[in-house]
Amino acid sequence: MAKNKFGFSIHHDRQHNLDTADRNLYNRIALVEPSIQRCIFCGGCASTCTASKFTDLSFRLVSLNLRRGYIDEVKEMVARCMLCGKCTMVCPRDVNIRHLMVLLKKEFSENEF
Amino acid sequence: MIELKGKERIWEKYQKEIPLDRYYYARSCIRQNFWPGSETTFIKILEEELGKTILDEEHHTTCSGIAYHCDVIPQETTMTIVARQFSLMCESGYEHFVPSCITSFGIYTEILETWNEHPEVEEKIKRMLMEATGREFRKPKFLVHPSDVIYALRFDILKKAKYRLVNAKTGEPLKCVEHVGCHYAKMFPDKGVGGAEFPRVLMGMIEAWGGEVVDYPERRTCCGFGFRQYMVQANRGYSIACTKRKFDSMEPYKPDLIVTNCPGCPFFLDRWQYVIAEMEGKVYTEDGYGIPVLTYEELAGIVLGYNPWELGLQMHQVSVEPLLKKIGFEYDPLDKFKVGNQTILTLPEAPGVLKV
């Protein structure tokens, strides 16, 4: 951890390194529910989402962040989902979003991240 | 594998005509404070070593580039100030404008290009200069940066060189990082030697004087100064993060030195090494001294065997002694904190992590 010795500290580098990204969770999930691979990040899910009316929840970002290995972000969003399933009803690529949400919820409940 | 042919193909595209004599020299605002030996050395090399004519003009002012890049003055003001510098040059009978500062070079380039594209702006500035100072000006025939000049004269310098950028013990070329200031050619690639993507200007000097250039991934990245990033203290974390990214990227290549052609870059690449060491305990060389950072004039001075303490190398945070030792440079370490022959300067406080 950088010390704040001179009135400022070294800013965290925002650049994401895909080489070191942890894609294990994504790979594991995609094996069980391969339809996630079809996602084109259109955001239809997020726009219809019941919860997104009240809080930051976008499956589009869950899908992306999962691929990029931003597990904390994924975890936070997934916890907010109410599983109503509207997203799945509007998905143009027939991604089984509700199943993915349940799988992720289970992952975060059963395993340490 | 890097294909040199590919680079040469690009360099062919970015040949720049560099005048070989009669320079009108405009000093930099900040270099004189940061690296007081550099500009003097430039003049010394040109006049004494190579017998060129150079006018070290004392009436010119700032180009106002820092204010311009910090968004605090309008462009017309900057243009009028620049117009005045040109008028000074004309009055002295010179046509080759050589601004010491890279940002000034960028400003002058940008303004000349603007005037080329929009002659009405030039007319307006002529009017404004006349109204404000009663002066007239002509645009310089050549606008070149002093690093262009040294690049053009690199083989002449080589002829007089006492040292090479070669490890005296092993005979291997030193690994040199070249860092070209952003305002040199990133805005107008055809105004820099070798263009913006693979600039040749510093590379040419290093290779001519025996060194080997390191091509590391973050080569193009800014030194971290970024004007607003450093000037506002709240943003300094971004400034140093940028510098750190560069160092992290060059570290595996184990560079022996860094050469720069900008006033700010050597300052930040030098001083931030100290700050990173203090904050994170991280030093980028195995010996614990850090990577020495030089201006191209200082480098030329070393190659020519000038007294390092007259070059002002004691102003560097990262010690240059390991580098001098590597090339077998003979110097008196006791002279480091002397001014002239007499007064001994107060010894600076040693940093916490970096070795000196």
Next chain:
Amino acid sequence: MEETKKHVLIVGAGIAGLEAATHLEELGYKVSIIEKQQVTGGHVKNWFKTFPYFDASEAIINFAERSLSKFDVYNETQLTYAERNDNGFKVNTDKNKQFQADAILLTPGFKVFDAHKKEEYGYGIFQHVITNADLEKYFRNGWPERDNKNLRFGFIHCVGSRDAKSGNLYCSKVCCATAVKQAIEVRQHFPDSEVYCFYMDLRMFGKNYEEMFQAAQEKHGINFVRARLSEVNQNFDNTLLIKVEDTLTSRPMKLTLDYIVLMSGMEPAENAAQLSQIFGVPTDESGFFAPEKYLVSENNTVSEGVFVAGTATGPKTITETINDARSAALAIHHYLSHSRIPTEHGKE
């Protein structure tokens, strides 16, 4: 009887020229083609497979050359001069072969964008930065020796297309589908490889293109990242490091790759400007031939008796090129049999 046949001269023996020649010959015209290359078939001859059905390019060439023996082809010949006379056009070439033609069809095709121009992408500087055209050659002629394990490929879309910095504002149309096709081929060729496509937009406009894209995602596990490459660098271990912004998460991102494939777009053929001048056919701001009337009469030109077809009028797929060539053949037929399709220009 031979002498009474009307003569059509075609410039360029790519698939457009060949297809038009086939139909014109069947319609009873004498057809000659001059081609600057050694062989006929144009660019398609250099390709390996075509999208979206992965048919071999040979099949396309075989189809286009089905009537090759029925007309005269002059290879390694370039048109140098032409003048209009009472009987049509008098044409001369660099080999001093002269033609008297009743109508001219210009099918000079396109030129692959020279990726060297995008200096920051390091083509010609970093060994494993290649173009889509290079990749087709690799597929045709075999890969240069390479450790085949765990290679990481990055496909960079829109190189020289939709790029003001390259001077080309238009979309080259075929590169998106080509990238997806090649990405799939790479995954099939190197099953352990990882493939990323960096796109600005994915323009899967044709039939079965979107399906191919979906298969690329789902069956072949190809990663699509909406990003535009800023610069390519080389790592200490000689792998390539690219920097992009992952625009959908709004974060700068870097990634190490073993191969970078630049999806070079289409530019007007090298001799397009010269032909334009010789025949008085205007070009648009991008340098492609301007037709007499956009949308409705794209094979006719303002220069009477001079027709255009194929990618010389703008980027086209193989199917579109072939159809365009047939359309041009019909337009020439109408012109030569004095039953020209009435157009604004043609009203007499």
Next chain:
Amino acid sequence: MNFDPFVLPFLIGMIYLLIILSWRYFKWLDELKVSDRAKFIRGIFSLNFFKAIRDVFAESLFHRKVFKVNFFLGLMHMSLAFFWFLLIVVGSFESKLFSKYPFNAPYDPVFFRFFEHDFQNFGAHGWFTFFMDFFLLVLLIAVGLAVFKKVHSSFFGLKKATRHRFVDRLARIFLWLIFPLRWLAESATAGIHHNGGFLTQSTGNVMASFMNLWYFEYPLWWLYSSALGAFFVILPFSRYMHIPTEIILIFLRRFGIKNDKEIKGFANFEIQSCSSCGICISTCQMADAAGMHGQQAVYYLQKLRFKRNFEDPVFNCLMCGRCNFYCPVGIDIAHLRDLNRQKMMPTLKNDHSYLDKEVVVQVENPVRVVYFAGCMSHLRPGTTNAIINIFEKAGVDYVFADKDGSVCCGRPMSILGATEEAQGMIKKNTEIITSSGAKVLVTSCPICLKMFRENYDLPMHVIHHTEFLKMLVVTKRLKLKKTTESFVYHDPCELGRGLGEYKDARELLQYMGNPDRTSFKKKRSLCCGGSLANLRIRADQRQKITADAFEKLTRRNPDYLITACPRCEQTFSTVADRTVMDVAELVEMNMID
């Protein structure tokens, strides 16, 4: 006392079976809740005991419900069960009457013909031999039918036969061998001793004509006894466990014992009562329309019995409840699945705290009716608009609780086995709904309705909009005209099989016209394929179910398909070649002043 060593296989098998059954049944009864055990004791001494006996005859022996599915399937099952039963009962009477001693050896009736050849003093002999042979003949025909069914299951109304496990197939071989062997053994004895009836004696005569029966008689009895013994030994580990278990299950049901919250006790009786008949396979739309196999009730129960991994059948299910309705044994499969869902779903780490922070409940002037559209209804604005327009027209004093977006009712989470995790939503919705001060909660979504009724504690009537609209018409606050268009009505699973609400929508529709007849109505209705309960099913499989259901419902070519669930409406719309709409939309179209 008659005895011969060949009776030993039968005897040992039977004793072994009795011990195993006693042990198991005792254990399972012991697992019942204390209150259920009390019910059991009370039940034995009540009228229900006799009612249960009647049920046993109706179901276990006559297989009444199987007949409903298919006549031949019923006939086969009835023949096997009832006539075997008769064979045993009448055989016992015969042997006991003959020996004039009620406590003869248990194998006496089974091997009666071997031991007894002289019937001089047994007047009823002729009757007995006739009936016993008749029963045997029926059983042989039944076995023949069973073999035929294995080849042509569709003849019996079954589109696909159950895939049985090895032990089940082995047990079936023994079972199928029993009756032919008995026939041969008795015939052989009849051929020698002339003690057979119309079937066995004639067969015996034929056999005697070309073989020396003295050599064959004894081994045949050995084989017969061995087949019986083997069947008994294997029975407790095979699906034939259903034969004795279903009887106990019928008694337990009559005594008012129901499924508990865990898979033990009563659940064990249910699981072991499944005969693997496979009716649930044909009625499962996942199998029928989407070609999915292995998840149906029969396989789920099979896996439960054999302690195999049953995760897929537990979660890969639409929970439409069709198999519950069609199961001839009446096993509450949906409940058995739900029990394991609740058990297998880990406690999900949800964070619904934003509901408390972000969702502001505005207490307005109390109204009489609170309308809660539900998440899904927001994708069908035609329905919600229709309801609002009707409310306005009828002058209903209402508030639209989730006009600006719903908080999910919690059923989508609950139906996956995470009921506890839905508490935050339940709390919030309760707060929103009760703040209206309304007396009636009207919802458009059957999914919400089921949740509100079963998992909420709301101080008001909770009804579906079909019921409310019907009330508006009945009380003349709304007048409807007949429509000229034809339509068919689809019962949503959650509203119909889930809550038993079939009446109101139909009565409401009657004001506008007669729905087309369809055999897929009420408890026989189909799932639209959009069920929230199944996460594993692929989109293309779902679509097959939807298309198949739509085709079945619209066979009479109606102008509209009418339903009462936004989810069904949305799902059907994706495949529809005609208008799909909610009852409320039809009402809106046909309102008159």
